[in-house]
Amino acid sequence: MLKLSVLALTVSMSVAAFAAPQKNEPIQPIEPAVVTDAAKVELGKQLFFDPRLSKSGFISCNSCHNLSMGGSDNLPSSIGHNWQEGPINSPTVLNSSLNLAQFWDGRAADLQEQAGGPIANPMEMGFTHDLAVGVLASIPQYVQSFQDVYNTDTITINEVTDAIAEFEKTLVTPNAPFDQWLQGNDDAISADAKAGYKLFKEVGCTACHNGPAVGGNSFQKMGLFEEYVTDNPAEGVAGLTGDDLDRFKFKVPTLRNVELTYPYFHDGAYWNLEEAVDVMARLQLGRKLDEEQISQMTAFLKSLTGEQPSFAVPMLPPSTAATPRPVPFEKLAE
Amino acid sequence: MLKLSVLALTVSMSVAAFAAPQKNEPIQPIEPAVVTDAAKVELGKQLFFDPRLSKSGFISCNSCHNLSMGGSDNLPSSIGHNWQEGPINSPTVLNSSLNLAQFWDGRAADLQEQAGGPIANPMEMGFTHDLAVGVLASIPQYVQSFQDVYNTDTITINEVTDAIAEFEKTLVTPNAPFDQWLQGNDDAISADAKAGYKLFKEVGCTACHNGPAVGGNSFQKMGLFEEYVTDNPAEGVAGLTGDDLDRFKFKVPTLRNVELTYPYFHDGAYWNLEEAVDVMARLQLGRKLDEEQISQMTAFLKSLTGEQPSFAVPMLPPSTAATPRPVPFEKLAE
Ligand code: HEC
Ligand code: HEC
Ligand code: HEC
Ligand code: HEC
Ligand SMILES: [Ca+2]
Ligand SMILES: [Ca+2]
Incomplete structure (x- = not known):
């Protein structure tokens, strides 16, 4: 004691x-979120909701951190790629910017470092950073958004996770x-x-x-x-x-x-x-x-339930003929 | 010819x-949607986004008819309960109120009749109507909403599908x-x-x-x-x-x-x-x-791509101690 x-x-x-x-x-x-770069937040929001960052084309960040349900999935452990059972309970993304580190064990220093994890985690989104970036690079509206926000023609995982983190920073509940x-x-x-x-x-x-x-x-x-x-x-x-x-x-x-x-x-x-x-x-x-x-x-x-982030359901830009196709079922990968 | x-x-x-x-x-x-009962549309919207209408607690209507992606899942065939591969491509829910009947083969006469299907389909949401209604009835805010909209204390699948259909009727793209x-x-x-x-x-x-x-x-x-x-x-x-x-x-x-x-x-x-x-x-x-x-x-x-339905991500009322728990993995059902 x-x-x-x-x-x-x-x-x-x-x-x-x-x-x-x-x-x-x-x-x-x-404190309410102070948005300094609205375009970056908007891009991060699209990415947060985009299931094309997963191998299957079915699972987005919002699948396990559902912003209609307090930023988690309300399951004991998450359902990931191929319906795999996750190892641990999904924490809320609400107010996660206030954490001293990310994950239950703090193994990611901040939100940007964290955001790279699930995309490449075989139990979660089951993808790779290169493939995810490849999908985005094949979609002209995304290319344009990254150009506008980061002034670059070449999307890398760094801009992807930076934009997601910037969106997550707005997910406070004052x-x-x-x-x-x-x-x-x-x-x-x-x-x-x-x-x-x-x-x-x-x-x-x-x-x-x-x-x-x-x-x-x-x-x-x-x-x-x-x-x-x-x-x-x-x-x-x-x-x-x-x-x-x-x-x-x-x-x-x-x-x-x-x-x-x-x-x-x-x-x-x-x-x-x-x-x-x-x-x-x-x-x-x-x-x-x-x-x-x-x-x-x-x-x-x-009484600690705050105002939930409120924004319009984001519209995702469509894939093109050049977009690598999702692989929802393994047989399609052969 | x-x-x-x-x-x-x-x-x-x-x-x-x-x-x-x-x-x-x-x-x-x-034609743009004419909303005559905003409360009913709002209730239907919540239900459309609520994964608790599925056995796993993970799959909502919006999982396969993603309103961020034109109202479908952009997969050849859908991923359903337990990652089962669906039999057919998921059609868009956008403008579906204009269809002469629902489903590829028209086996549902209208949107209300259709909406009962996926909840109880073992390949889709894998639940039963009774269990889905039981979940809703355990959540006071839902009970209140059904009371307000339908003037009834007893939720049945009819009100559930009616509200969903009413929401879907707003999903036109003028x-x-x-x-x-x-x-x-x-x-x-x-x-x-x-x-x-x-x-x-x-x-x-x-x-x-x-x-x-x-x-x-x-x-x-x-x-x-x-x-x-x-x-x-x-x-x-x-x-x-x-x-x-x-x-x-x-x-x-x-x-x-x-x-x-x-x-x-x-x-x-x-x-x-x-x-x-x-x-x-x-x-x-x-x-x-x-x-x-x-x-x-x-x-x-x-040039036929219209204005996509735009609305705030709906907030779902939390479950209570009385809410039957989701069964994401079969072993939990034992
Ligand atoms: C010595 C540190 C410590 C004290 C004191 C403490 N907690 Fe916790 N609390 C934790 C830790 C660590 C966890 C996470 C444990 C885990 O998940 O295994 C936690 C988790 C929780 C959770 C679950 C949160 C979630 O989202 O899973 C609740 C609720 C909670 N605490 C409430 C309380 C209350 C109420 C008290 C006082 C009666 C209290 N805590 C005292 C460290 C503490
Ligand atoms: C398949 C489920 C799943 C998906 C998809 C997923 N997460 Fe998570 N997320 C989890 C789980 C489970 C944890 C906890 C893991 C741990 O602590 O070891 C977690 C942890 C986090 C945390 C840390 C929160 C905290 O308090 O420590 C953040 C932030 C986060 N996820 C954001 C994201 C973002 C951004 C994406 C998409 C790029 C994403 N998640 C995709 C399940 C998921
Ligand atoms: C005799 C009837 C008929 C005619 C004529 C016809 N279609 Fe179709 N169209 C269909 C049917 C039926 C389907 C659905 C077939 C299926 O999915 O197996 C379809 C599907 C489509 C699709 C795919 C839509 C989707 O979401 O999957 C496109 C695009 C399309 N038609 C364009 C055209 C164009 C362009 C023409 C003229 C060159 C045309 N159709 C002529 C009956 C017709
Ligand atoms: C697991 C995937 C999945 C889920 C979950 C799902 N659907 Fe569907 N939906 C489909 C597929 C696949 C079809 C086509 C089935 C057929 O035609 O035989 C379909 C057909 C429809 C249609 C008919 C559209 C048309 O043009 O014929 C509507 C409307 C619809 N769904 C609404 C809903 C609603 C409302 C829910 C939730 C209560 C829901 N769906 C849940 C995959 C799904
Ligand atoms: Ca939890
Ligand atoms: Ca299609």
Whole structure:
């Protein structure tokens, strides 16, 4: 417990240093996105929705990070190329720009580095960077957009991932009821939510879930007081470092929009927020919460659902005679 | 040839009877959608995008009729539940309200009847109507929407398909360059497109492709002058009637937005519009077009690309503790 309290103290001190006019709290409001290059964002949006970045021509980023459903797929583990079962739960892309690193184990430094991963992952989009770039280069409207945005005739994976990342940076969800409350509107959240937030701080959740994203800014061991029992073989950061101390260390997920990002935890084993809260209190803090406390905490967590990104369904430019054809079924590849 | 000429004559006569102020042509402009019940359309839009109408929780109507890509999936045959290969090419949902019946063989009378099909089709969404309705009934916002729109506490598949159909009726694509030309703007299409349209009428394409949808209003045999060679076992209308005369009779597809709905024909065997034009002229009219003619005809067909439906990506209401969970992988069903 000592370790955690010290952590909590550090957190609230650093928050104090950045204190805004609003309430001085360990959680800060989400800032709306500032779009500096609208054409780049638009291009990134098309790419995010374009299934031609996958081998099958069927799977886009939006397949697993569905922006109609809080930026994830609401499945325990994803369905990838050829209906392969993914190894881990798909995190939301909402507010992912606020993460200290990307992926559960943080193995990508930022959104651009991350975006190259799924295209070439045989379990996800099952393609290669060269083939994906080849598809784009065969489509005049894309060539024109890359020309306009990057002033280049030659598309490479760098521009592709840069544009996707730029789009993802716009996927923030400001103005949640909780943010309105933080900014002084006392009626923005219910009495239950207020009690839940008080509890959230008191029992120590804010040690790990803090900042504007209410998480996303540290790696922590899952299962401090009790072991987390799961079939999922993911090792967390230890999978990268080989260090046994890093076993089961995962990036603390954002709790923004957590109402929408079920099922919960890296294995997607818990469907109900109430259950996830109970698990967290027991495993991370050694606390057994009663039903009322869980219900209040859940009311608070639901007040973190912000304004979802709203934009028109993007139109994708058509393929041409020169566009390599998708390979949805292996026999076609022969 | 006689049969076709008579048909062409009948068509142009019936057009004359409905002549509008615009040019008296066998093709008429697409009318914009008239929305009489915006709440119903909005509900239908959510359902169209909701993968929870499928067993896996992964496949929505929009997966195979992607409104970012002209309302189809741009695959020869669709990827369905469990990555099963579909039997036939996915037609566009754009302007499908103008069809005399739905499906290649017309086995559904209208959009509402059609919409029940894919949900319960084991090759497509792999679900049942009862389970799909059960999912919706567990989600308070959906219950509220059905209450508001249909004034009922009990959701049935009828309201579900009615709302989807109502949304689909809005998916028309008015104001194509060709329509602007029809309405008197002489510069709306290129000289090539004009020459292509002249040819389209002269050689007899308008016998089958006419009316506002440039098709969709009759069933015709594929392969009148030459047999259409394909691996695809689909029999067309004969599959329904058992009548050998109906073998290879398919609903004539709309040529609206045909630039976007590659690959072509019921088996999706042709990727390039030029090739499809060549096949049609040879097989349906016994004509071998030269390269210039094909290119002009293609320019005309591309002038049929209309304004694509534009709306914000719909937000789907979250599942609850009562919502039956998706079954993406069979082992979870055990
Ligand atoms: C087949 C499913 C699938 C597809 C397709 C997919 N993702 Fe992911 N995504 C995942 C999963 C699963 C993870 C978590 C992987 C991990 O942490 O090891 C993830 C992680 C991420 C993350 C990190 C989020 C975080 O909080 O750590 C981002 C950002 C992301 N994906 C964006 C994208 C983009 C951009 C694309 C398309 C180029 C894409 N994804 C395609 C399933 C998918
Ligand atoms: C010591 C760090 C730590 C503390 C304290 C902590 N959490 Fe977490 N939280 C995590 C980590 C790490 C994960 C991800 C674990 C995993 O997925 O295996 C997580 C995941 C969650 C999730 C699931 C999010 C998702 O999208 O999957 C919820 C909800 C949650 N925490 C709520 C809470 C609540 C409520 C408390 C206090 C009762 C709390 N946490 C305390 C580190 C912590
Ligand atoms: C797995 C792919 C897939 C899914 C999912 C799917 N469709 Fe289809 N759709 C098809 C295919 C393939 C056809 C053609 C079948 C045939 O004609 O026999 C079709 C036909 C249609 C047609 C008829 C169009 C025409 O011109 O005849 C409409 C309308 C339609 N679908 C709407 C929907 C709706 C609404 C949903 C969701 C409830 C849906 N589809 C889900 C693949 C799919
Ligand atoms: C006798 C009727 C008939 C005539 C004449 C005809 N078509 Fe067709 N057309 C069809 C039918 C039926 C299909 C669908 C065949 C199939 O998919 O197997 C079709 C399909 C098409 C397609 C593919 C559409 C798609 O989305 O798959 C194109 C393009 C097309 N026709 C263009 C033309 C052109 C150009 C001409 C004149 C050179 C023409 N057609 C003449 C009946 C006709
Ligand atoms: Ca999740
Ligand atoms: Ca097609």
